[in-house]
Amino acid sequence: MVEIDPATTPVEQPPVVSLSGVVRTYRRTGRPVEALRGVDLRVEPGELVVLMGPSGCGKTTLLHILGGLDRADAGEVNVAGVDLAGASQSELDRYRRRHVGVMLQNDNLLSSATAREQVALQLLARGHAWKPALGLSDGLLAQVGLADRLHHRPDSLSGGEQQRVALARALAGGPELVLADEPTGELDSDTTREVLALVTDIHRRLACTFVIATHDPQLAQAATRVVRMSDGRVIES
Amino acid sequence: MDGRLSPLVRLRLALGDLAAEPLRTAMAVLVLTPIAASWFLLASIAGSLQTLGEVGEERNIVVTEPDVFDVANISLDASDLATAEAEVGKQAESVTPLVLRLIELDDRVLQLRAADTETWSPVHGLALLEGRLPDDDAAEMAITRSVQVATGWEVGDVQRVFGTELTITALLEGSGSKVASLWMPLARAETLFERPGEFQFVVVRLSSDADGSEVRAALKDVFPGRLVLDESAIQAEAVEGVRSLGDLAEVFIVVGVIGLAVGSANATSLTLAERGRSVALLRVMGFAPSTVRGLLATRSLLTTGAALAVGLAVCAPFIATRPSFVLRSFIIETTLSATTVALGCALSLGSAWLGAVVASRRVLRQPVGPLLEAR
Numbered sequence: 309m310v311e312i313d314p315a316t317t318p319v320e321q322p323p324v325v326s327l328s329g330v331v332r333t334y335r336r337t338g339r340p341v342e343a344l345r346g347v348d349l350r351v352e353p354g355e356l357v358v359l360m361g362p363s364g365c366g367k368t369t370l371l372h373i374l375g376g377l378d379r380a381d382a383g384e385v386n387v388a389g390v391d392l393a394g395a396s397q398s399e400l401d402r403y404r405r406r407h408v409g410v411m412l413q414n415d416n417l418l419s420s421a422t423a424r425e426q427v428a429l430q431l432l433a434r435g436h437a438w439k440p441a442l443g444l445s446d447g448l449l450a451q452v453g454l455a456d457r458l459h460h461r462p463d464s465l466s467g468g469e470q471q472r473v474a475l476a477r478a479l480a481g482g483p484e485l486v487l488a489d490e491p492t493g494e495l496d497s498d499t500t501r502e503v504l505a506l507v508t509d510i511h512r513r514l515a516c517t518f519v520i521a522t523h524d525p526q527l528a529q530a531a532t533r534v535v536r537m538s539d540g541r542v543i544e545s
Numbered sequence: 546m547d548g549r550l551s552p553l554v555r556l557r558l559a560l561g562d563l564a565a566e567p568l569r570t571a572m573a574v575l576v577l578t579p580i581a582a583s584w585f586l587l588a589s590i591a592g593s594l595q596t597l598g599e600v601g602e603e604r605n606i607v608v609t610e611p612d613v614f615d616v617a618n619i620s621l622d623a624s625d626l627a628t629a630e631a632e633v634g635k636q637a638e639s640v641t642p643l644v645l646r647l648i649e650l651d652d653r654v655l656q657l658r659a660a661d662t663e664t665w666s667p668v669h670g671l672a673l674l675e676g677r678l679p680d681d682d683a684a685e686m687a688i689t690r691s692v693q694v695a696t697g698w699e700v701g702d703v704q705r706v707f708g709t710e711l712t713i714t715a716l717l718e719g720s721g722s723k724v725a726s727l728w729m730p731l732a733r734a735e736t737l738f739e740r741p742g743e744f745q746f747v748v749v750r751l752s753s754d755a756d757g758s759e760v761r762a763a764l765k766d767v768f769p770g771r772l773v774l775d776e777s778a779i780q781a782e783a784v785e786g787v788r789s790l791g792d793l794a795e796v797f798i799v800v801g802v803i804g805l806a807v808g809s810a811n812a813t814s815l816t817l818a819e820r821g822r823s824v825a826l827l828r829v830m831g832f833a834p835s836t837v838r839g840l841l842a843t844r845s846l847l848t849t850g851a852a853l854a855v856g857l858a859v860c861a862p863f864i865a866t867r868p869s870f871v872l873r874s875f876i877i878e879t880t881l882s883a884t885t886v887a888l889g890c891a892l893s894l895g896s897a898w899l900g901a902v903v904a905s906r907r908v909l910r911q912p913v914g915p916l917l918e919a920r
Contacts, residue, residue, distance in 0.1 A: 372913075372917075377829060377912070377917065378914030378915075379912070397834075398833065401832070401833045401834075402831070404829065404830065405831030405832075406831075410829050412829070412917070415822050418823045418826055419822075420561060420562040420566065421558075421561065421565075425561065429558075429827070429830060432550060433831040438551075438553075461565065
């Protein structure tokens with residue numbers, strides 16, 4: 309992870325995310341559901357963008373498309389210089405390995421792996437060898453305040469600790485973009501505050517771009533920009 | 546940065562995954578263990594069943610009486626021998642009597658056969674494995690190896706037969722229907738049964754250039770109402786019957802391998818059903834389907850390998866303590882060679898790998914997003 313040095317940071321950098329006219333339609337019980345109806349979005353390097361909107365407005369679908377977990381039916385999707393709209397399955401796999409870290413709402417962790425193994429696995433995917441990956445993993449977990457929980461499995465970690473592990477994993481290997489889907493959705497208010505503080509602290513310290521889908525107004529306050537969605541469209545950016 | 550995992554890392558991750566849930570892992574192993582143990586047991590006898598009792602060169606035709614419930618009721622005598630001799634003439638090397646009784650010893654029904662010891666090798670195809678042939682005048686007898694395997698009797702032991710104590714002086718190797726018999730000189734049998742001059746079979750040993758079917762037809766003409774049988778045909782029929790068990794065992798061996806493949810596929814399917822979220826998360830991290838499949842296959846190989854080890858451990862004592870047993874008077878030797886074990890393990894592990902690949906194929910084809918939502 310690189311500390312931001314304003315003196316060397318270029319003034320003009322290409323956007324990390326550039327979406328234009330993105331459409332995604334699902335079929336649920338035989339009926340089409342238009343999850344995204346022509347989304348345009350641009351996210352600059354180092355931004356912490358929060359996606360807000362009611363349930364079913366398309367936030368998760370948008371995150372899945374940004375994360376290379378799903379494909380748009382139409383439109384242009386360019387993330388970290390990769391054209392995701394035209395990417396093959398193996399190119400999407402490579403994109404996820406190289407460019408993006410993903411933090412899901414819940415059940416983020418492998419049930420049989422310890423905290424350090426969870427993070428090390430992401431590093432393995434990004435080309436690190438096992439032993440160095442474990443060393444890096446320990447460092448990342450220390451950064452999120454879990455230096456004493458390295459060998460704990462998910463079932464012996466609290467909800468907040470699990471999300472910290474997921475955050476460390478998403479940050480592992482220094483991705484250009486970190487996506488988080490309702491990272492505090494299932495946490496109590498105290499734990500939510502802790503995780504929020506951690507996310508904003510890491511965003512401030514590291515040159516990393518975040519796109520976070522949330523209903524949480526506290527997180528919106530910490531964002532550099534709030535994007536509001538409704539009915540599959542961006543209504544305020 | 547292709548996200549591939551080295552075999553060592555795959556092994557470490559799969560072992561860690563299995564160790565994290567020991568009870569579930571033990572159940573998965575236990576489900577496969579009986580299949581593995583059955584496979585090893587069948588493999589240990591299949592070879593023996595296939596190579597059983599090669600039908601010898603015997604060219605014997607036997608004359609006896611039909612439709613009897615007890616062979617002791619069959620009563621042939623010197624006149625029958627003379628009739629046969631006169632009929633076959635130079636087409637026979639010899640025409641000799643054979644006494645046959647069924648006796649019950651230690652809850653086992655055994656055949657007792659008696660013939661002149663000079664005919665044991667040339668006519669009846671017996672080979673001396675140990676000891677010496679019994680004396681005509683002594684209370685002695687010989688046993689075949691099948692009898693030894695079935696009873697544990699040894700040369701030098703004394704056994705009570707029809708009220709007389711007889712010393713075992715020889716261990717014989719017999720073939721075909723004669724493999725599990727007690728043998729004694731004809732004179733000793735006549736004394737034992739107190740029916741001198743009476744026997745149950747006339748055995749015609751054909752000369753090398755004789756036409757067996759012609760001789761048999763001629764004997765049928767002079768022995769109307771009696772059975773005239775080709776001993777080799779009887780023997781071949783008996784061998785064929787046991788060999789068909791060998792064929793059956795081989796079928797079950799193949800079924801066993803398929804069973805392991807299906808069992809492994811089922812175990813992987815269960816893993817995917819229960820741990821689908823983990824598979825989806827690995828895909829989210831950027832691991833390619835082939836890498837995830839490799840992890841699942843390694844997990845399956847470890848489970849099957851453990852089942853093979855437990856299965857081998859379960860059946861090894863049985864094989865060690867029962868090196869052979871008698872089936873329809875044939876000796877079945879239980880041997881499990883290193884080659885058989887290696888072949889079984891290779892087939893089983895191969896089928897486990899295939900099962901895991903097939904079971905995970907559909908799930909790993911799905912895009913990651915729907916996979917996450919489905920779990």
